[in-house]
Amino acid sequence: MRPSAGAARSPPQSKVTTTTPRNKHSISRVLIILSIVLPVILAITIVGVASTPQAVLFPRLQSFIVTRFSNTVCANKRIGFLCLTSGPHRRIFSSRTMATSTGASLPFERERRVAELAVQRAAVLSKAVYNSKVKGTLEKDDNSPVTIADFGAQSLVFASLDKNFPDDNIIGEEDSADLRSNKELTGLVFKAVTDAIYSNATGQSSSSSSTSSGPVPELGTVSNETEMMDFIDKGRHTESGKGRVWALDPIDGTKGFLRGGQYAIALALLVDGVVEVGVLGCPNLGEDGGVLVSAVRGQGTVVRPLSSDFSTLADPSRVTMKPITTSSEAAFCEGVESGHSNHNLQGKIASGLGITKDPVRYDSQVKYAALALGQAEIYLRLPTSMKYEEKIWDHAAGSLVVEEAGGAVFDMYGDKLDFTTGRTFKRNKGVIVMPKGIAEDVVRVVSEAAIEVYGAKSVL
Numbered sequence: 001m002r003p004s005a006g007a008a009r010s011p012p013q014s015k016v017t018t019t020t021p022r023n024k025h026s027i028s029r030v031l032i033i034l035s036i037v038l039p040v041i042l043a044i045t046i047v048g049v050a051s052t053p054q055a056v057l058f059p060r061l062q063s064f065i066v067t068r069f070s071n072t073v074c075a076n077k078r079i080g081f082l083c084l085t086s087g088p089h090r091r092i093f094s095s096r097t098m099a100t101s102t103g104a105s106l107p108f109e110r111e112r113r114v115a116e117l118a119v120q121r122a123a124v125l126s127k128a129v130y131n132s133k134v135k136g137t138l139e140k141d142d143n144s145p146v147t148i149a150d151f152g153a154q155s156l157v158f159a160s161l162d163k164n165f166p167d168d169n170i171i172g173e174e175d176s177a178d179l180r181s182n183k184e185l186t187g188l189v190f191k192a193v194t195d196a197i198y199s200n201a202t203g204q205s206s207s208s209s210s211t212s213s214g215p216v217p218e219l220g221t222v223s224n225e226t227e228m229m230d231f232i233d234k235g236r237h238t239e240s241g242k243g244r245v246w247a248l249d250p251i252d253g254t255k256g257f258l259r260g261g262q263y264a265i266a267l268a269l270l271v272d273g274v275v276e277v278g279v280l281g282c283p284n285l286g287e288d289g290g291v292l293v294s295a296v297r298g299q300g301t302v303v304r305p306l307s308s309d310f311s312t313l314a315d316p317s318r319v320t321m322k323p324i325t326t327s328s329e330a331a332f333c334e335g336v337e338s339g340h341s342n343h344n345l346q347g348k349i350a351s352g353l354g355i356t357k358d359p360v361r362y363d364s365q366v367k368y369a370a371l372a373l374g375q376a377e378i379y380l381r382l383p384t385s386m387k388y389e390e391k392i393w394d395h396a397a398g399s400l401v402v403e404e405a406g407g408a409v410f411d412m413y414g415d416k417l418d419f420t421t422g423r424t425f426k427r428n429k430g431v432i433v434m435p436k437g438i439a440e441d442v443v444r445v446v447s448e449a450a451i452e453v454y455g456a457k458s459v460l
């Protein structure tokens, strides 16, 4: 049979593969395309992981990526004390990303959200009392003051915890004993609580507004005076080292609150004696209604404006302490009350560290918030009496907020704070706080001074 004309024109096919200049060209084109596409896929995956609910991905991996990203994004981008983020990074840290998750997408996400909202609602109450002439101040057995705001904030926060985590234990600074014997004060506290629960987005109270948005069911409510007392007394737990225990200081820095200074609503969650979540509401810190600073162990510290509409959380921004490496560069911070810490010794230690600037003085755990926000670098709290045992609610939230912002917290002998010893610290005296980079230096100088002035550590 005669072959067709087309078949006759085809050259014989070779079985040996050779690399022609044309093949080389194709390979390098593929390599170029891959070098562009692969990084894009990797970037999309990272952003996806960071904002995907827990149901899909491992929370620890997610937490790691969020932490890494935020460090890269936020370092040196602070304006005032807020870290500004933009573009996709903003999305990673926006409360909406967290809130739209059906389940908890990060460890302790629900605890953090409930704690933030509860503290924010208590801040609404505290601001109302702060701005009112009637504070209902009583003196407690230890000569420290307590006000309508302390009782009211404690009952509001515990109503929220009871609603969301009814099985958890709670340690709170206040109890209702003084209130139960004072009918008039009880009425004032209950009015403050009810006004806060029904306050609307503009901060108006139910008694003065017809546009009240009503209570937020997620946060729980307080129906009557008896229930209010019962909520306050939920904070009587005494053990801090086992299981889940919340620690609350409803108004930390009551003296500052009464003086018109700084104060904080401080809430922390301890699990087996380790602080896992810390929230500080600081109504007088910064501008425009204060800030809410919060941290979850391993996830960094964020700040957001305190919102007067307490049912929503403003978008958070990641914060980190100033990464100084020499103590002399530090601004040093201490309490306002000279009866609460040894100003004289603290001043001498600051000079010894080469610090020349005057101390920044704030009441309450606002000092921890100020360090996390970069307003100061070293906080010294050395005892005025070795008999005084620091309360765990005065340090739990603040210490985590600082640690997660790149700081270190020790007692004055250089030991870690031990939160397992009940309502007060039994194994620690004094507190020192600083960025990790200068911790060794500061701990050495402070512990030498402590041994000289107070003697060697003798606590258990």
Ligand SMILES: Nc1ncnc2c1ncn2[C@@H]1O[C@H](COP(=O)(O)O)[C@@H](OP(=O)(O)O)[C@H]1O
Pocket: 144, 173, 249, 251, 252, 253, 254, 255, 256, 335, 336, 337, 339, 340, 341, 362, 363, 364, 365, 384, 388, 391, 394
């Ligand atoms: N002698 C003392 N030494 C150290 N702290 C003390 C103290 N007396 C009271 N405090 C605590 O100091 C807290 C205020 O801290 P600061 O001095 O940093 O503002 C008080 O919290 P409350 O205001 O909740 O009672 C109280 O618990």
